[in-house]
Structures are given as structure tokens and as C-alpha cells.
Amino acid sequence: MDAITRRKFIQIGAAGAGVAAVGSGLTTRWWGLDGDPVEDPGTEGDRVVPTFCELCFWNCGQLAHVKDGRVTKITGNPDHPLSRGMLCPRGAGATGLLYDPDRLKRPLVRASKRGEDVFQEVSWDAALNKVGEGLLRVKARHGAEAVALFTHGFGGSWFKWFMKVWGSPNIGAPSYAQCRGPREAAYTLTYGAPLGSPEPIDIENARVITLIGSHLGENMHNTQVQELADAVGKGAQLVVVDPRFSVAAGKARYWLPVKPGTDVALLLAWMNVIVEEKRYDAEYLAKYATGLDELKAHVAGKTPEWAWPLTGVRPELIRESARFIAAARPASLVHPGRHTTWTGDDTQRARAMAILAALLGSWGRRGGYLSTGAVSLAGYPVQAPAGAVRPAADKPKQGGYPVADEVLASGLCDATRPGFAMYDMKAWIVYGTNLMQSLPAPQETVKAVQGLDFLVAIDVLPAEICGWADVVLPEATYLERDDDLAAPRWKTPFVAIRQAAVEPLYDSRPGWWIAKEMGKAVGLGAHFPWKDAAEFVETRARASGLDVAELRRKGALAGKRIATCEEEGAPPPISTESGKIQLHSAELAKLGFDPIPSFYPPEEGPPGSFRLLMGRAPTHTFGRTANNRLLAEPYPENEVWINADAARALPTPVRNGDRVMLVNQDGVKSGPVRAKVTERIRGDCVYLVHGWGHTARGLRYARGRGASTSALTTRYKVDPIMGGTGMNVNFVRLEPAERSA
Numbered sequence: 001m002d003a004i005t006r007r008k009f010i011q012i013g014a015a016g017a018g019v020a021a022v023g024s025g026l027t028t029r030w031w032g033l034d035g036d037p038v039e040d041p042g043t044e045g046d047r048v049v050p051t052f053c054e055l056c057f058w059n060c061g062q063l064a065h066v067k068d069g070r071v072t073k074i075t076g077n078p079d080h081p082l083s084r085g086m087l088c089p090r091g092a093g094a095t096g097l098l099y100d101p102d103r104l105k106r107p108l109v110r111a112s113k114r115g116e117d118v119f120q121e122v123s124w125d126a127a128l129n130k131v132g133e134g135l136l137r138v139k140a141r142h143g144a145e146a147v148a149l150f151t152h153g154f155g156g157s158w159f160k161w162f163m164k165v166w167g168s169p170n171i172g173a174p175s176y177a178q179c180r181g182p183r184e185a186a187y188t189l190t191y192g193a194p195l196g197s198p199e200p201i202d203i204e205n206a207r208v209i210t211l212i213g214s215h216l217g218e219n220m221h222n223t224q225v226q227e228l229a230d231a232v233g234k235g236a237q238l239v240v241v242d243p244r245f246s247v248a249a250g251k252a253r254y255w256l257p258v259k260p261g262t263d264v265a266l267l268l269a270w271m272n273v274i275v276e277e278k279r280y281d282a283e284y285l286a287k288y289a290t291g292l293d294e295l296k297a298h299v300a301g302k303t304p305e306w307a308w309p310l311t312g313v314r315p316e317l318i319r320e321s322a323r324f325i326a327a328a329r330p331a332s333l334v335h336p337g338r339h340t341t342w343t344g345d346d347t348q349r350a351r352a353m354a355i356l357a358a359l360l361g362s363w364g365r366r367g368g369y370l371s372t373g374a375v376s377l378a379g380y381p382v383q384a385p386a387g388a389v390r391p392a393a394d395k396p397k398q399g400g401y402p403v404a405d406e407v408l409a410s411g412l413c414d415a416t417r418p419g420f421a422m423y424d425m426k427a428w429i430v431y432g433t434n435l436m437q438s439l440p441a442p443q444e445t446v447k448a449v450q451g452l453d454f455l456v457a458i459d460v461l462p463a464e465i466c467g468w469a470d471v472v473l474p475e476a477t478y479l480e481r482d483d484d485l486a487a488p489r490w491k492t493p494f495v496a497i498r499q500a501a502v503e504p505l506y507d508s509r510p511g512w513w514i515a516k517e518m519g520k521a522v523g524l525g526a527h528f529p530w531k532d533a534a535e536f537v538e539t540r541a542r543a544s545g546l547d548v549a550e551l552r553r554k555g556a557l558a559g560k561r562i563a564t565c566e567e568e569g570a571p572p573p574i575s576t577e578s579g580k581i582q583l584h585s586a587e588l589a590k591l592g593f594d595p596i597p598s599f600y601p602p603e604e605g606p607p608g609s610f611r612l613l614m615g616r617a618p619t620h621t622f623g624r625t626a627n628n629r630l631l632a633e634p635y636p637e638n639e640v641w642i643n644a645d646a647a648r649a650l651p652t653p654v655r656n657g658d659r660v661m662l663v664n665q666d667g668v669k670s671g672p673v674r675a676k677v678t679e680r681i682r683g684d685c686v687y688l689v690h691g692w693g694h695t696a697r698g699l700r701y702a703r704g705r706g707a708s709t710s711a712l713t714t715r716y717k718v719d720p721i722m723g724g725t726g727m728n729v730n731f732v733r734l735e736p737a738e739r740s741a
Helices: 094-098 124-142 154-166 174-191 222-233 263-276 282-288 292-299 304-311 315-327 346-359 409-415 442-450 464-468 511-521 533-543 548-554 586-591 644-648
Strands: 047-052 061-067 070-076 108-110 119-121 147-151 208-212 237-241 254-256 332-334 427-431 454-459 471-474 494-496 556-558 610-615 639-643 659-664 673-678 685-689 731-736
Touching (some): 047 548, 070 094, 124 147, 124 427, 124 471, 124 511, 147 154, 154 427, 154 511, 174 346, 174 409, 208 315, 237 315, 263 292, 263 304, 263 315, 332 346, 409 442, 533 548, 548 556, 644 673
Parallel strands (some): 208 332, 237 254, 427 454, 610 685
Antiparallel strands (some): 047 061, 108 471, 494 556, 639 685
């Protein structure tokens, strides 16, 4: 990026629509919103390499332009159904990761106490020998199942295979119990199957879109933001439930500033209006659902007047918005959300959302929830691993989580505590996930790490978790490596290929190579017979009947769009045991839980405190991009949103732009963070974008910038149904730091 400054690369405007790109040839089309053409100063590549993104986990198709051996710009791949030729700010900023000067460059071995972040550079042979010795030692003493893998990101598939042939089922990702797990459990209970990723929702054809704590426009799920822009452009209306006046709220017909933790009460009141006024889809429910009578009885007294003192939302606003949502059915989409671990009752809140969608008749209908399909891919011919034992995190001694259908990352951390689970974790392999930021209560994670016999971290950047590792292995970025084929379920089934655009920098290596060499180091090399990822992918593609040359040339091959149930004259996809949508869940009742969601008041914080809420910024993905100099140019650090009246009423009043410290209920204090004093948030909460406040010494740009939501999240409330960790149960007070100039 020598001749092209970061400011030329990307700028964020102040308009409520969110993000506008300005760049000298480095921009891409963003959702069709960019207005003026920008002259390209010769950054077209000598060659263009199709691949797919990993700046977040949406995996959009990209075209990497390569000139003189360097990636000069990234654009959206029009042949990829998720990007449709457009990228979000994160994807456009991928070269900021590729050319980050703070990247891990060579293998590292710990040279001091754990956590001191002191390492010695070694050769790959020495590092892999250390990994092999550490894992084999744990296996000899405690068994193969005492090794856990924490993973996040598409490249984790190679290490999942390593774990399978190693003999441990303990593979977990924070994306489940710390993010979407309650939603998956709720929709499984209601409709018989989880939603998965990307979500099977038809935003572009919805007439009304209801967002409950979902920050589309700030949380950049590219395809959905494109579809949202298209839908609004065609006249779709938004209903936004959020304590904060988000970007989406600025486009909404109705904004309901609900008190945090009372969403279930609001949802029950909406259902009360829809049921009492017979605004539900009676014919649809009679055919496809069971439990309507029980639901009617359950919501009979849950009027808007009942919900008003609980939620803080006026009865007339609740009633009017409920009628508005119902009037657009079945093309009335209740967005299921993504980050759904809030207050510990999260499966029941998501259940209420799923039930509302059923009342609207939107499951399996145009403008609601769609049927999806996936390209069937042949496996690579390889020796199958031996049968695995049950995951330790699935059944802790103190009681399990009956509806969880994935291993809990937080459960694996708990299982590292002696005597907690069926057996104790003694070694961790951590791939691409900074557990110090992605798991709640970092003090518990530190304690668990200190009890490990061995920890190996595989990453691109020296994140905090790397500082606690025994061995750190530097992975090549996604622009420098091939990976497995991607074929997620989607309304237009497709298969996509990731291809290296340039050779790996420094002494980094691609994940497929690292996993294979780890396999050799522990005597399992026979389970990794492929020459490289390219040969692995081509073998699978040919066995699947795909044209490999065309796939490499286009980057993605798409099939025909899946017809809706209405178009096929078929019933909606319901996979419950009864074959019906479960408004009343007999399964939950049998397990001792409420069969229909009930409202339980959230716990209040100490006097003078604010509930801590967190979210996303358009240019950043969790804490993964805080060190990206390109993406940090428009958003260099987070700021704490506080209501203007609440700021004035503090013992030391806070002005907009002042630096403050946040102190949580357990006395944990943040670094100094700028205050955003605004009318756009309720007075009983404050808000921070997650991912800042880094402490890793190797992150020279991000270290010390902003406040860490992770450090302040010392408490969490576990969802008893599926084990998710509700994190919006922490409270902070504000203390003055230095005044801004």
C-alpha cells in the first residue's frame, strides 16, 4: 500500500445510511449504494484470482487482483451467490490483513511463564516436533479425548479432520454457545431443524422486516445487507426493536426502544394482539401447526398494557406495530438474529420469535423463510477414523444441556477444570479464534489455560490467546492459501473454491499443510494422503462431476434457485417428530421447561450502573480486524454510547468526546474510551462495539485502543436449555478519565 494511503482506500461518511466507499481503485461496489464513479489509478491486476473471503465468516466470493506479485485490490465476484459482485467494507479491506506488519511470521515456542507473551523463534521442524511431543504426552497420560480443538473459520476443516483421526470428539466453536446457539435450538424445537448459516430468509421479497436486536447495516452480513437495501428500495418497511437507535432504526417505520432483557414480554404482547384480533394465518396453522389453543390461553392476559411497565414501550405502540407486522403476512419476516446470547433465557426468546413467524405463516413462504439446498460433494477417498467417544462438554457432572446439538466451546473450557466433566481436558488446539475475547469471563479462561499440560495456537495475527500458548504456528492468510470446497445450504445451491492469490509471506504456511504435518508428527500421516489442498479439492470436484477448470476460472458454480413451497404446491419444510410446527413444545415440557415462552424479569444492576450492551461496526469483525490499518482508518477505536440525560446526571457529568473509564460490578476497569453522548439510546444502558481494548503486545496498532467488552464481561448467565452464555448481564458505571482537548 505504498503509494495509496489508507484514507484514499476507504472512508465512512456520517450519513445515517451507514457506509460509503471512497478509494483510488481499491473500492468495490457496495450493495449498489455507491454513487459517483472513482477513477482507478492502475490497480487492475495482471491476473485476477477468484477466491472467497475470510474477513468475516460469510465467505463471500472475491476477485483478487494481482500485479507484480502483490494483491492490489479486492472486488466482489459476480458469479458467487453470496457476494453478487459486491463486498462489504471488511472484504474490501482484505489487503490490510495480508500486508499487516504485525503478522505472525515464524513458528514460536514459549520462553517464559504462560501469559507473559515471551517467545523464541524456531524452525518448523522444531515447532512441529514440540507439538507432536506435547500431544502424544497428553494422549499417553490421559487419552486422546483429553485434547480439545477450538476453531472458528473455514480453514478449521483441516484441523477438525486431524481431531477425528486423533480420536477426540471435543471440537467446539464460540460461534455456537457464544452466538447463534439459542436460535438454532429454538428453531429446531419449533420447526424441527436449525437455521444454519447463511440463514434461509427471504429479505428481498419481504414487505415488512422485523429486527429484534439485529443490527443489519452495522453487522455486515453482505448478502442480507444487499437484500435489505433492495427490499427498502422496493417499499418494504422495517420494525426495529432495540434499546439503541441503530442504523436500521433510522430506516424504520416503527422503533420500539425496549428495556434490555424484556423482549419476551414484548413478543408475548404482540402475540396477544395478533391472536385476540384474529390477525394470524388460521388456514396455515390449521394445516401445519399444533398447540394453537394452548398458545391462545398462554397469551390471553399478556396485553400491551401488561407489557408496558415491563418493557417501557407504550401500549399503543405495541398494538399498532403488531397490527402492522400482521398486515403484511405471509411476507412479514421476523429476522432470527445472529448474536443471540443475551440474558440466559435466550432459547425461549428465540422460540417466541419462531412462534411469531408461525402465526404470520411465513415459514416456507416467499418473503419469509425459504427452502434451501446444497450441492452434493463427494468425499476424498481416505481411511475413516476410529469411532469417537462422547464429547466431555456435552455432559458436565453438574447436569447437561439437553437441546444443544453442537459441542459448547465454553463447555470445553469448563471441562478443563478437574472433575467438572466426564473427563478433563489437558491440551488445547486453538485455531483462528481468540478465546480471550470470544469466551465470557476471561478470568475463567485464564484459570483453565493455566491448568493445561499443552496449548498450541494456529493463527495469522498474535492475538491474546497466542500469548498463553506453548507453541504458536503462523498460518498464511486466506489470500495465500488453498482450502477445501465450500457448498453451504442456500436458496441458490452453489460450490465455491478458495485459491491462493499470492505465495505465503514470511515463514507462514497454509492450514492444510500445518494439519498434515501435525498428523505426521503424531504418527497419523497415513490419514493425510493428499499431496496438497489443490489435489484434495480437484479429487473431490471431479468425483462430484464438477468442471474443475470452470470452477477455478469462475470461482463459483451455481445451480438453479430452489422453488418456494408455494411455487411447488408443497407444504413448508417441517421436520419435527409430529410433522407439525410446535407452538406448544411437548419436548420442552417433558424436559421440565416452559412449553411456551414465559417472561421472567431480568436481574437489575447496582444503583447508579448501566447495563452493558455490545454490537458490531460495519468495518470490523469481532476483534479480528482491530489491527487492520486500512479498516481502522475510518473506525480506529470504539466509543461508549450513553444517553444524554444520563450523562448529565452523573456525579461528574460527561460531555460528548470526554474520555471515561468503565468499571463493572466486579471492579474490573476498562482502559480510557471516548464517550458518545446521544439521545439515541435508553438511559438505563450503555453500548460498545465489541473487539477493542486489545492487550497483546504483538498487536502494535490495536493494543490499548478503546475498551474491551470481553474484559468487562466477568459474569454470564447460562441458558439451561442449550448451554449458551448470556453476556448482557454485566453492569458498568462511568468514571472520568482525562478531558478531551
